[in-house]
Amino acid sequence: MPSTHTNLLYHIIFATRNREPMIAAEWRTRLHEYLGGAVRGLGGVPQGVGGVADHVHLLVGLKPTHCLSDFMRDLKKNSSVWISETTSLPSFHWQEGYAAFTVSASVKASVRQYIAGQEEHHRGKTFREELIGFLRKSGIDYDDRYLD
Numbered sequence: 001m002p003s004t005h006t007n008l009l010y011h012i013i014f015a016t017r018n019r020e021p022m023i024a025a026e027w028r029t030r031l032h033e034y035l036g037g038a039v040r041g042l043g044g045v046p047q048g049v050g051g052v053a054d055h056v057h058l059l060v061g062l063k064p065t066h067c068l069s070d071f072m073r074d075l076k077k078n079s080s081v082w083i084s085e086t087t088s089l090p091s092f093h094w095q096e097g098y099a100a101f102t103v104s105a106s107v108k109a110s111v112r113q114y115i116a117g118q119e120e121h122h123r124g125k126t127f128r129e130e131l132i133g134f135l136r137k138s139g140i141d142y143d144d145r146y147l148d
Helices: 025-041 068-086 105-116 127-137
Strands: 008-015 045-052 055-062 099-103
Touching: 008 068, 008 105, 008 127, 025 045, 025 055, 025 068, 045 105, 055 105, 099 105, 099 127
Parallel strands: none
Antiparallel strands: 008 055, 008 099, 045 055
């Protein structure tokens, strides 16, 4: 094949440190906008951003040259600085880890809709329950000790 063609979509989830409900509704939309811009600044394509007080979800298109762990390190670092500088949370931090799942283009719209509906979704399910569901559905082994 004379050229390279990719469509690398990731559903990424990460939480506030200790899953404290620190992302206030008053500035949550601005955070989601910032995260979308930060994804673009790192060379990715934001397809959807949403979340609630203790975690965020992103649907992101990345290039084959991206290293996911480097991308996540920079995204979380940059957004932590932004939150610390623009809110009343000068010592805001994200939890160390993250979850990332590849997504087929055929389900991109439904993942985007899922991310947009986080407020409603979490009225009936905790973040932990949601994460375990994703891990199980993806066939990922996990240790309960590292989910909190």
